[in-house]
Amino acid sequence: MGKNKINTQAIGLDVGLAFTKWLTGAENLHYGLWDGLQVSAANLRAAQEAYTDRLFALLPDRPCRILDIGGGAGETAKKLLALGHSVDIVVPSPFLAGRCRANAPAARVHECMFEDFKADPASFDICLFSESFQYIPLDQGLPKCLTLLAPGGEIIVADCFRSPEYTGDRMLAPVGGGHRIAAFRETLASLPLRVVSEEDVTLSAAPSVEIEQGLFNVFGYGLTRVDQDLARHKPRLRWVLHRAIRALISERKRARLDQRLNQQMRNRENFARFNIYLLMRLRPTA
Template sequence: MKLKSVELDATALMSEVMFGHGYAHYGYFPDGVPEVLSAQAVGAAQQAYLEKLAEAIGTVPGGVARILDVGSGTGANARALIERGFAVACVSPSAQMNEMARAKLPPGTPVTDAYFERFETEDRYDLCLFAESFHYIDLAAALRQSARYAEKGVVIFDYFRRPGREHRDGTRGTHAAFLAEVARQGAFEVLSDDDMTDAITPTFVIHEYLKNEKVAPFVQRFRAQLRQDYPWRAWALEKAFGRTLDKLGRRTGRSEKFAREHEYRLIVMRRTGAQAA
């Protein structure tokens, strides 16, 4: 299991336990870093992300009723959209998250265990939705598959790599490479394309604060007490996890690093009628 998958599952589980919605995406902070840095602020920003996503869906010409949620995570976005009157089908390769989705979505909601590149169905949708999932997929394949299944448009709320930081396997590409592939295939045209990086990075500011100022001191006090009361258990803990625990209080600068290496964008596209190449 890849570390990124573990991180996503853990994020979704925390969101499920603390806030009841199970969002796996980052928070959206249109007003920047909040005065109070808390898990509750992240939860509220995750909800704001969903609201911004729904707003973007509403701009697709012709109106949207049927959505294919690609990389649907725990089904939290799908549930919120269903509550707004949309018919939503989900596809994701994560069996763990799909089980969480099936438990929370209305009976009969399609949830398919599959990579989008290999997804097959006779169904068609108004919209393909990528909420922090597009970067996992080869962008050329993602656009070709979207052209097969989306009759009206595509909404992408996700990050791209900065020039020189892209991966070489077709995933995590640059924004420029994405636009070039959209033009090459010709199945969609971009209606809006907004840089949301500054509204997303406060997520990492809060994560860093909670890690360094709340979690790390608690862990250090626990380790000290364990060494005093149960030295052999403390030895075993330190042997297995000591180096990892030592890193908890270190500043990572993840917010700055994310902004240097990524640009987070909200993109709405409409179908042109052309066939994908």
């Protein structure tokens, strides 16, 4: 990235983490599991804690050497350390690496892409992907983990995958992400790995997207009210602003922005239609 280019991704992460910490008291950006909970911002922390509990239930009942791949802001690592595990975190973002060091100071933080991460063979009992598997090429994620696992070790994958209904059009499927499930199954079948357990939590996780959508709709409502007042009291200024927006932002991007701010297509039904959220334990067969 050029030194004069604004890092919008880092700004977005910073704002998102700040908002989530203000709302819940923790820097978690992952999905929640909403079984038995009313879907509201007030219950977001409880839903995210339910997710963490379900994720940690996949871990062995003993202290482990855990590689937290794409460890976010270090909240998961902090909880793993409190349970007596040792944790290495791999995270490529300097901003998130800094948050990991602040939130989980006892963890070893490796500021790099997972593809570039180096460690001695058989260094870890668990390779953990908590909503990070989707960002790593399919031909590199699991194969690299196989070189890092100690005998008896396992890979835990908790993430979204694109369902067979996903066509690749983000306007029609605006929520979710991840590798296509068929491609993941093919990759898994080609490797010396067996599925120890697999749980589909799509319907439990799906309401999470409506919390985010509600926040964006608040922003959209505010902008609409400003636009209405400009139309009444400052029509010339409004015309100039609209003209500038049309010149700077393509029609498709404007449509995406309108969808995000003023519509409700990011809902649980669309999430469940175009995504599959899996919790998996994988173990080498050799």
